[in-house]
Amino acid sequence: MTHVVSEACIRCKYTDCVDVCPVDCFREGPNMLVIDPDECIDCAVCIPECPVNAIYAEEDLPANQIAFIKINAELAQADGWKSITKRKPALPDAEEWKDKTDKVGELVR
Template identity: 60%
Template sequence: TFVVTENCIKCKYTDCVEVCPVDCFHEGPNFLVIDPEECIDCTLCEPECPAEAIFAEDDLPEDQAHFKEINAQLTKEWPVITERKEPAADAKEWDGKPDKLALLER
């Protein structure tokens, strides 16, 4: 499966959702997650993310390993998103900032 990681938080560009053939993205207030039970590993979303926040599970950086469980959990709580929308207004400022997990809104 593919996993959305920390750099999506407060950026939420949403380019990823348009290419997913099986609609596995779910949307929260300032972050998206991938449903691990729906993802078919097509790889299409990974290069679409301007924040480079999407990784194959097997390529997850060590410091992002906890996002696997975060994606699995929040998928159950958040609705599916299939259409691109405007990113956060200050997405560029937050792109690449460290330690954004504390800012994740649920």
């Protein structure tokens, strides 16, 4: 099993999680982060660090977020989605987007 970044990260991209990751499994896209399932060691230290509760163990992922297992795996290998290992500022309008749902249409690949 691995961990998965869910829809809550879209248009927020808080990076608190990357500071604690011991294996550098996070990848950064234009408006969200994903976890590379081939790199994740299932340690769970990232979960409590996410201010928008966007990270789940795969087996705990809510049913309406299951598509993000495939999205994380796909985007972790996509061109332009590079490893991120140090915290950066969140997106400028992250506070406006952090409590919104149904954001999958906002995902920039």
